[in-house]
Amino acid sequence: MVVAQNTRTNNPVGKSVARNDVLEKVTGGATYTDDIQFGPGLLHCRVKRSPHPHALIKKIDYSKALKLPGVKGVATGDDFPDLIGLYLKDRCFFARGKVRFVGEAVVGVVATTEEIAEAAVDLIDVEYELLTPVLDPEFGASPEAPLIHPDLGNYDHPNFIFPVANSNISNHFKIRKGDIEAAWTQCAAIVEHTFRIPHVQHVPIEPHVAVAKCEDNGQVTLWASTQSPFAQRALLAKALHIPESDFRVIAPLIGGGFGCKAGVTMEAIPVAMAMKYKGQPIKFRLTREEEFYTNFVRQGLVIKIKVGCDKEGNLLALQNRMYWDGGAYTEYGVNVTRAGGYSSTGPYDIPNVATDSICVYTNHPVGGAYRGFGMAELHTGVDQAMDMLAAKIGLDPVEFHKKNCVQGGDVLATGMVIHDVGIKECIEKVAQALDWEIKDKPSAPNKLRGKGVALAWKAPAMPPNAGSSALVKMNSDGTVTVSVGGQEIGQGTFTAMAQIAAEALGVPYENVKVSGPIDTRYSPYEWQTVASRLTWSMGNAVRNAALDARKKVLDVVAEAWGEDAKDLDIKDGYVISYKTEESVSIKDIVVYGLPKPNDGGWIGGPIVGAGSFMPSYVTGLDAETGQGNRAVVHYTTGAQGVEIEVDKETGRIEVLRAACAFDVGKAINPDMVRQQMEGGFIQGLSSALFEGCQLVDGVMRNPSFVDYRIATAADVPAEIDTFIIEHAQDDGPFGARGIGEHPLVPSIAAVAAALYDATGLRITNPPFSAEKVYLALLEAGLVE
Amino acid sequence: MSFHRITIRINGNLEQVDVPGNLTLLQMLRDKLGLTGTKNGCASGECGACTVILNGDAVNSCMVVAAECDGAEITTIEGLASSGDLDMVQKMILEEGGVQCGFCTPGILMSARALLNRNPHPTEFDIRDAISGNLCRCTGYNRIVTAISRAAEAESAAVK
Missing domain, CATH: 3.30.365.10 (Aldehyde oxidase/xanthine dehydrogenase, molybdopterin binding domain)
Known part of the structure; x- marks a missing residue:
């Protein structure tokens, strides 16, 4: 069922080739974020959290915490006033003015060890004035419910989200198709029922962890277990008023995400701390308990x-x-x-x-x-x-x-065929x-x-315009390096991308490597590793990049051999001519080029294919x-x-x-x-x-x-x-x-x-x- | 904080380590010895990601005090393959497709190895029981169970 690794698998699409990311996962060699060594300069962050579901913050006293030896400093909501959010900008790095759920971050502490940071958290006193909580969504949508976000009407959002100002309704999506009242009269049977589905947690076996460092020149690096390095760069750089190019996200392998490591979650906290306490890396990792009650849930x-x-x-x-x-x-x-x-x-x-x-x-x-x-x-x-x-x-x-x-051909409720x-x-x-x-x-x-x-x-x-991009780099040993910005989260996307590149190029699957970890400084753009979109969207970008590289290879050979590129093909890593039956290994030409006839110079050079994909038709x-x-x-x-x-x-x-x-x-x-x-x-x-x-x-x-x-x-x-x-x-x-x-x-x-x-x-x-x-x-x- | 000097045989090598009294075996492996293949999933003995073999038994290393390991023999995921050859449980979990995100994998392999060491002919129930303390959120477990079963068969065939 799984093809052995020492073979040359040509035309690998549709074949169950062995995964390219798992050998190091069975030997302990795979690097996850918490495995990266930062040396003795590493600082640690812990967080004072809200014990109340809804309350005004009246006073924060962290003076005792600052006196604890080993404590470097604290940060609160007032340090970072900007709002962030993937679709609706409604959240601050730390609670400002009020808390809205049990577990919300109120104060961050940085110290030389996790233990000292935790001890400092216990020394922080926060005074609250309790507000009536909203604990049921149906009641929350009613006019009687207390307002959780009185400023909802001012929040930034894209034009396909419809918040209702002065309510707790942050989006109201409607469909009205056909004549529903007339239709009921024609029904022979009708079922009417209310279902209640509880909140559930994602439960990746790897808890969230992130390390952030801000250099004295203002450049920020974030190492995080994340499905969304590029979205994090965009959102956090904007909120911190720094150029995106000064914000770098490095995203090693993920020990399970299932959505909870998409967008920006707890990573905002070490980034905020790093902005305030520059020069040393600051690590924040969630305990399993925090993983359960403070992070994204399935609503x-x-x-x-x-x-x-x-x-x-x-x-x-x-x-x-x-x-x-x-x-x-x-x-x-x-x-x-x-x-x-x-x-x-x-x-x-x-x-x-x-x-x-x-x-x-x-x-x-x-x-x-x-x-x-x-x-x-x-x-x-x-x-x-x-x-x-x-x-x-x-x-x-x-x-x-x-x-x-x-x-196929049915008109859906939205009018889409x-x-x-x-x-x-x-x-x-x-x-x-x-x-x-x-x-x-x-x-x-x-x-x-x-x-x-x-x-x-x-x-x-x-979003309708979520895009993907990829690079296909040809190497002088005949291998191919594929660079992508989508994450290997366990689903096997690096394997699928290698298969797609190999198929489009005409080289064996085993000769294609996918470069990781994803690094926003070097990897091509990818919107996010979510939505079951990578095989399709990033796969299109990789295929386009491989076809681009293929065309460049064939054009060089065609010119060198005085042939039409249409008569050439790449098979098993060799360029072959159907016309003359000549062949040459790609490794001999993709970096050093080919000599022109009659010792008339050289053509070609290092070949890099580029490709991208973005759907253009969603309305x-x-x-x-x-x-x-x-x-x-x-x-x-x-x-x-x-x-x-x-x-x-x-x-x-x-x-x-x-x-x-x-x-x-x-x-x-x-x-x-x-x-x-x-x-x-x-x-x-x-x-x-x-x-x-x-x-x-x-x-x-x-x-x-x-x-x-x-x-x-x-x-x-x-x-x-x-x-x-x-x-x-x-x-x-x-x-x-x-x-x-x-x-x-x-x-x-x-x-x-x-x-x-x-x-x-x-x-x-x-x-x-x-x-x-x-x-x-x-x-x-x-x-x- | 009191420190203890302990001597352990880890993945075949003798090591001497100075550990504070409150350090767990997991913390010692990851933070003192750089053996980061052993994972921290809950630090409370509930998920099995930190499983190592301690004196022949699969244990949650987050629940073991390092200072009490003086004289112990410990095998971690880094020591499972010997001289470049994968262990049979490693080979079979790769062949069966029992690895996705890979975070639970080291712990599962150590539980599996400890099982086969003490019971070379486990039933399917024995296998499921042996790894029931190792949580996996990706695979659905069945390929892992088959891999361990096939590893047992391959090893007993090799003995014959």
């Missing part, structure tokens, strides 16, 4: 769905009102809300749609990007509602999904793998058994109706199904087997696609069975691995079937589109559907913990 969602179909089961209308619990700052969350809005139908063809996707400030942790970017939360509501509607109209769920899923998608084949594959028609008996008398299926779609959520959407020509670049679609048993004595759900199928356009590396499907499904399953931030009065009550459980090796089904469907993406490299996030999108809804099939119960507020399931069984009289 909670209250989703109210009304959906109806005719008597044949054809969907006619959907009303979808979503209240996103955006937390204290919604700089990034406003775009999760937008994505939830324009994708609010799920992958279903529905002629009449009314959507309100509302991002609400609350005094909860800050919502950010999380693998799926709103889609897992959305589908947890929409797909369960579809399963309910199928049951109500008397259709098998698989039949219902196949009848209603989107197909969707491209060719293979979602119907995905449904069929999943149903087949689970022997959908066969109802298996439970394995024991105390067990109930059932199957469920759910669909997924997701588009890259990003704006009308603020009142959500209508526009093209809302997004494309959708990756798929289906997932599970077979489960429920233990009546404990309420525990055991997943016996699972099947995942996604249309990835073209699998650049099929085995890596399967790895994404398996890993993503298990992350989704973990959120279905175990995960949720227990927020009580704004305080997270379970900020540890003991109390916030994630799936272990003992929890996962051994049998996970994966299927790759390939309906080519018209503007993807070799037809590819992304798959990184999608596999966890349908997991909660699939488990919920199987739980219904097994027990007849609808539990609509995940996680489906053993306790919750048992109590539901008890209440329904299924156990005594």
Whole structure:
């Protein structure tokens, strides 16, 4: 299944070549941010945090802290008054004037050791005047709620975000398509239900860590575990009023991100400290407890769905009102809300749609990007509602999904016409793998058994003009160095990029190296490593750069040989002529050039190919109706199904087997696609069975691995079937589109559907913990 | 702060280290000896990223006091491959595609090695049990389980 490393793999696209980033990961040689040695001059930072969800800061007294030996200094909100934020600029480096969530940074301390910095934090006194917190998004959106950001009307934001001044609504995305009121009268069955999806945490095994240093001349370097080195450079340089070229971000390998290392999060703090205390590097790393309660969360969602179909089961209308619990700052969350809005139908063809996707400030942790970017939360509501509607109209769920899923040419709720998608084949594959028609008996008398299926779609959520660039440098040993600005976050992007470059150039995969770590001083620009966009967008840039290098090589050889470049090709690292059957190894020409005929001088020289990519066709959407020509670049679609048993004595759900199928356009590396499907499904399953931030009065009550459980090796089904469907993406490299996030999108809804099939119960507020399931069984009289 | 002079055999080499009484084995490995392959994921014994083999047992090095390791034999991820040859668990986890971000990988490999040292013929349950204290957020675990199982088979075939 994996090609051995000592081979020459030509035309590697579509082959499961060995990854190029993993050897050092199994020997301990891979360098993550915390592994970089900074020597004895390294200083350490710790933070005094707010214990209150909503309060005015009346007084900060750090005089005792400054007297502690080893303490270098402190910083507060008053030192850095500028607002930052990826989409909506609503956040300061440290709290200014008031705190808006438990865990918000109030004072930063720099000291010679972490222990001294922590001791100094304990010596800081902050006086607060408590304010009434907003702890529910639906209430937060109402006029009765206290205002969390009275200045919302003045905050800077792009024109596709719609904040409502003098409210807690930081974005209100709407769709109005067709005539929804008339449509209800034609429905033979209608389902109306409210679903509540809790906040969950990303839980990368590597906690956030960043080191910042400001030189005396004002140049700043940030070493960070980050998905967004270029976005961090742009946002932080602007907030600090320094040129972008004076702000350098070095981004080593990441030990898992899943969205929480996108944008700017805790990195702002060591940068701020470094600006104030110049000349020495300052390290800040989050404890696991801080990782849980102070960082970006997947925001909670209250989703109210009304959906109806005719008597044949054809969907006619959907009303979808979503209240996103955006937390204290919604700089990034406003775009999760937008994505939830324009994708609010799920992958279903529905002629009449009314959507309100509302991002609400609350005094909860800050919502950010999380693998799926709103889609897992959305589908947890929409797909369960579809399963309910199928049951109500008397259709098998698989039949219902196949009848209603989107197909190429359909006009989506935003007015966009969707491209060719293979979602119907995905449904069929999943149903087949689970022997959908066969109802298996439970394995024991105390067990109930059932199957469920759910669909997924997701588009890259990003600004319309998010771009990528790449360089392909040819070396005199015949190897090729590819420079990119996208991050290797575990998904295997460096491998996929090497495959794409090798394929486009005509050299073996093993001869292509991808240069890391990403360094904004030397790496070409990349917007962010998010949105499942790298294979497609950065892949296009790499392909273009490789084609540019290829053209330069062929032009040189054509001139030297007196041939037409059209008769030349590069195969296995050799330039060959179809006309004369001459050949030459590229290593002999890509640096030193070629002699002209008759000793008439030289041509060529070192060859570097450059390429970039930016979608040019995404249009704006009308603020009142959500209508526009093209809302997004494309959708990756798929289906997932599970077979489960429920233990009546404990309420525990055991997943016996699972099947995942996604249309990835073209699998650049099929085995890596399967790895994404398996890993993503298990992350989704973990959120279905175990995960949720227990927020009580704004305080997270379970900020540890003991109390916030994630799936272990003992929890996962051994049998996970994966299927790759390939309906080519018209503007993807070799037809590819992304798959990184999608596999966890349908997991909660699939488990919920199987739980219904097994027990007849609808539990609509995940996680489906053993306790919750048992109590539901008890209440329904299924156990005594 | 009291310091202790300890002698340990680490990855086959004898080392003498002066450690303060409150230093954990994890801190000693990373900050005193520069062995940064062992990862810090929680510093509270819950995630397994810092697993090393201490006197034959897989332990969370963040929960071990360095000063108490005098005379101990310790193997870290840096010592798993011998004279350039990957250990069988390393080879198999690469072949099976059981590595993504790689942050949990060192700890998982050390747990796997300790398991196979004491139980050369583990069942699937034994394997899942042995790595159930090693959290992984990327892979979904099954490829890792298969890799360890295949490593056990390959090693016992080599013994025969």
